Amino acid sequence: MKKILLVCAAGMSTSLLVNKMKEHANEIGTEVEIFALPVSECSSVADEVDVVLLGPQVRYQKAQVEKVVKKETPIEVIDMRDYGTMNGKGVLERALKLIAN
Template identity: 75%
Template structure:
């Protein structure tokens, strides 16, 4: 099962996006684990995920996340418009592109 980690600040808006992404995955029949954590808790699961997406509000922490994954998985900041409109399908599609599926 693929795992997508969304890195956020406090988690409120990112939790909404996680739910939208899960809805989009369910509509496709995809079995995928999608969850959000603040940067301070990300290191505990970073070795178990297939892609890391950062909320735009924590884009300044991308270098820190890059150093945690050490090139093992893709790390990208979620496009601002997709995040702002909570477009779970678009963000999920991008995650799959990054994973290579």
């Protein structure tokens, strides 16, 4: 099972996006574990995830996240439009592409 970490500031809006992503995963029959954590806690699971997606509001902390995540783990900032519209489908599909590469 693939694990997707969303990194955020406090987790409120990102939790909504996690739910939308899980809904889409169920629709397409993909087993994934998706969860959100603030930047301050992401190091606790950094070695266990397959991809890390940062909320646009914490994009400035990407370098900090890169220091605690394995080099081979893809890290990307979520597209601002997808984040703003809570496009769970788009964000999940992007995460799956990053994992596949």
